[in-house]
Amino acid sequence: xxxxxxxxxxxxxxxxxxxxxxxxxxxxxxxxxxxxxxxxxxxxxxxxxxxxxxxxxxxxxxxxxxxxxxxxxxxxxxxxxxxxxxxxxxxxxxxxxxxxxxxxxxxxxxxxxxxxxxxxxxxxxxxxxxxxxxxxxxxxxxxxxxxxxxxxxxxxxxxxxxxxxxxxxxxxxxxxxxxxxxxxxxxxxxxxxxxxxxxxxxxxxxxxxxxxxxxxxxxxxxxxxxxxxxxxxxxxxxxxxxxxxxxxxxxxxxxxxxxxxxxxxxxxxxxxxxxxxxxxxxxxxxxxxxxxxxxxxxxxxxxxxxxxxxxxxxxxxxxxxxxxxxxxxxxxxxxxxxxxxxxxxxxxxxxxxxxxxxxxxxxxxxxxxxxxxxxxxxxxxxxxxxx
Amino acid sequence: xxxxxxxxxxxxxxxxxxxxxxxxxxxxxxxxxxxxxxxxxxxxxxxxxxxxxxxxxxxxxxxxxxxxxxxxxxxxxxxxxxxxxxxxxxxxxxxxxxxxxxxxxxxxxxxxxxxxxxxxxxxxxxxxxxxxxxxxxxxxxxxxxxxxxxxxxxxxxxxxxxxxxxxxxxxxxxxxxxxxxxxxxxxxxxxxxxxxxxxxxxxxxxxxxxxxxxxxxxxxxxxxxxxxxxxxxxxxxxxxxxxxxxxxxxxxxxxxxxxxxxxxxxxxxxxxxxxxxxxxxxxxxxxxxxxxxxxxxxxxxxxxxxxxxxxxxxxxxx
Numbered sequence: 146x147x148x149x150x151x152x153x154x155x156x157x158x159x160x161x162x163x164x165x166x167x168x169x170x171x172x173x174x175x176x177x178x179x180x181x182x183x184x185x186x187x188x189x190x191x192x193x194x195x196x197x198x199x200x201x202x203x204x205x206x207x208x209x210x211x212x213x214x215x216x217x218x219x220x221x222x223x224x225x226x227x228x229x230x231x232x233x234x235x236x237x238x239x240x241x242x243x244x245x246x247x248x249x250x251x252x253x254x255x256x257x258x259x260x261x262x263x264x265x266x267x268x269x270x271x272x273x274x275x276x277x278x279x280x281x282x283x284x285x286x287x288x289x290x291x292x293x294x295x296x297x298x299x300x301x302x303x304x305x306x307x308x309x310x311x312x313x314x315x316x317x318x319x320x321x322x323x324x325x326x327x328x329x330x331x332x333x334x335x336x337x338x339x340x341x342x343x344x345x346x347x348x349x350x351x352x353x354x355x356x357x358x359x360x361x362x363x364x365x366x367x368x369x370x371x372x373x374x375x376x377x378x379x380x381x382x383x384x385x386x387x388x389x390x391x392x393x394x395x396x397x398x399x400x401x402x403x404x405x406x407x408x409x410x411x412x413x414x415x416x417x418x419x420x421x422x423x424x425x426x427x428x429x430x431x432x433x434x435x436x437x438x439x440x441x442x443x444x445x446x447x448x449x450x451x452x453x454x455x456x457x458x459x460x461x462x463x464x465x466x467x468x469x470x471x472x473x474x475x476x477x478x479x480x481x482x483x484x485x486x487x488x489x490x491x492x493x494x495x496x497x498x499x500x501x502x503x504x505x506x507x508x509x510x511x512x513x514x515x516x517x518x519x520x521x522x523x524x525x526x527x528x529x530x531x532x
Numbered sequence: 533x534x535x536x537x538x539x540x541x542x543x544x545x546x547x548x549x550x551x552x553x554x555x556x557x558x559x560x561x562x563x564x565x566x567x568x569x570x571x572x573x574x575x576x577x578x579x580x581x582x583x584x585x586x587x588x589x590x591x592x593x594x595x596x597x598x599x600x601x602x603x604x605x606x607x608x609x610x611x612x613x614x615x616x617x618x619x620x621x622x623x624x625x626x627x628x629x630x631x632x633x634x635x636x637x638x639x640x641x642x643x644x645x646x647x648x649x650x651x652x653x654x655x656x657x658x659x660x661x662x663x664x665x666x667x668x669x670x671x672x673x674x675x676x677x678x679x680x681x682x683x684x685x686x687x688x689x690x691x692x693x694x695x696x697x698x699x700x701x702x703x704x705x706x707x708x709x710x711x712x713x714x715x716x717x718x719x720x721x722x723x724x725x726x727x728x729x730x731x732x733x734x735x736x737x738x739x740x741x742x743x744x745x746x747x748x749x750x751x752x753x754x755x756x757x758x759x760x761x762x763x764x765x766x767x768x769x770x771x772x773x774x775x776x777x778x779x780x781x782x783x784x785x786x787x788x789x790x791x792x793x794x795x796x797x798x799x800x801x802x803x804x805x806x807x808x809x810x811x812x813x814x815x816x817x818x819x820x821x822x823x824x825x826x827x828x829x830x831x832x833x834x835x836x837x838x839x840x841x842x843x844x845x846x847x848x849x850x
Contacts (some may be wrong), residue, residue, distance in 0.1 A: 486828070
């Protein structure tokens with residue numbers, strides 16, 4: 146990672162990556178976020194060198210297979226140079242990849258913060274803990290950022306590209322560290338822990354217990370209390386950590402890349418996301434728009450031409466092929482199809498106009514003929530985003 | 533298709549799908565179709581973005597259902613409001629003034645004990661079914677990643693909580709959720725690699741981890757088949773440089789972009805049909821797969837919702 150540090154506002158993704166340590170790819174689900182993150186990391190290794198890590202959540206199976214990521218987990222794995230050679234590319238640095246394993250990450254976190262072995266084992270064995278770590282949706286959001294922090298602190302990589310988990314609300318992961326801190330500092334946590342000792346002492350909390358008892362049952366409440374008493378031993382470690390994670394997200398060398406398509410719903414989410422990032426004073430480095438239809442579909446002259454082709458298909462088809470009747474039909478189909486896609490392309494162009502101006506860099510990536518499932522595909526995509 | 537009639541005869545349908553596949557569009561289309569068949573339908577939003585109501589060109593709704601189109605009511609889930617209703621109906625707790633702190637306390641417990649929040653959500657839907665306020669409740673459910681934990685919550689709570697009111701509540705919820713004549717799940721995907729894989733996995737997880745039955749898979753945005761085999765041969769002949777030039781001369785402008793666009797459409801359709809085959813092969817025997825065409829529309833609103841309803845009806849043989 147050299148150069149471009151003082152080059153002012155980056156104009157391309159290449160310049161952006163050269164100036165940052167962490168790129169967080171975020172945005173709505175189903176827009177190619179994972180693939181885009183992987184493509185950028187691969188391209189960065191080929192073009193800029195250094196040690197680059199892509200921290201991903203759930204890559205498409207064929208992509209994971211092609212990169213040799215099958216069965217990898219929380220530990221970072223180096224992508225062999227042969228994978229690049231297979232795509233006729235020469236990496237100037239190293240590409241590493243890791244896949245987020247929520248359960249494993251939680252366990253690691255407990256191991257790191259538990260005050261002693263007994264507490265550690267008790268927590269790991271607690272049914273509520275197992276429930277939270279394995280299934281708790283919000284824990285996924287937190288743990289992704291937590292893991293990023295951990296890897297970043299180890300300082301082994303020049304660039305980390307993070308693929309964020311699909312969240313119900315695209316911003317959940319941004320709030321997760323703060324929520325985690327609030328959670329542990331809350332007065333309610335103390336209330337919950339009290340009944341284990343002497344709940345009658347606390348008059349203010351009494352109505353709460355009465356209701357909680359009726360809803361949840363005493364036993365369940367006791368289970369919850371036990372869990373939190375155990376957890377409280379890690380209180381300060383957790384809060385400090387969550388605050389550090391929040392700081393990392395707003396650091397100068399961290400940037401966000403919103404990935405979307407120009408479909409109506411994703412684009413609205415992307416817009417919302419961009420606005421929120423700005424409101425939180427987080428750095429919106431780039432917007433990447435995937436699967437954008439080619440520009441020629443919007444051409445007004447061609448659209449007119451297609452309309453007239455449809456009308457005069459029979460005359461146009463005369464003597465051109467060995468079957469004028471079929472040819473006329475084909476001309477009608479082709480012309481209609483052009484008009485249809487033209488409608489979508491124009492709709493997309495309008496959507497894009499609304500997005501312009503927000504980020505430093507706005508990139509569009511055309512609709513590829515085939516799915517991306519190997520290194521050549523990734524680098525092809527990377528090249529589209531790069532300059 | 534016999535599964536067809538089933539879908540509109542259900543009382544509670546969860547519509548889920550990977551983000552970006554159009555599950556909201558399908559949920560709205562299904563509600564529209566049911567209403568056109570004379571049903572009173574409640575369509576529920578779970579993430580309060582107002583997307584469902586936008587598809588009927590109506591303003592967003594809150595927790596209290598409001599009629600947004602003939603025969604269609606809409607509400608958006610709000611766990612605090614749901615808790616308020618729950619306390620009023622089941623515990624008869626006079627907490628009007630104190631609901632704020634109580635809700636906060638509950639929120640806290642819900643954060644700590646997974647399943648509690650989900651129960652309030654799923655419970656509300658089941659409640660509407662139990663009370664027979666509507667003929668059909670359509671839920672624009674969370675994306676595939678979250679739906680399993682939501683639907684599995686009543687069972688999970690049932691296992692975790694041995695006594696207490698919640699335990700009593702989960703019993704009747706489970707009864708509704710586990711009855712394939714009342715409750716079903718519709719998974720929406722597009723003919724693309726990730727959505728297809730996710731849908732196949734979802735089918736397995738729904739079967740193994742929940743008591744809800746998956747009723748159908750809807751494949752959204754299926755591109756039209758432009759040509760048959762003979763047409764494609766002729767198309768290739770038209771794309772020969774000499775022929776293309778003659779054609780351009782006659783048409784009075786370059787037809788190259790028009791032909792190129794058709795080639796793109798054909799290629800896209802072809803790539804996608806392999807994913808479609810993969811989907812069909814990966815789903816359990818006999819799972820109905822409904823295909824919805826790609827909509828070449830300028831914008832999405834009441835008109836496209838009716839189109840979706842129409843296509844759904846055709847696929848269901850209605």
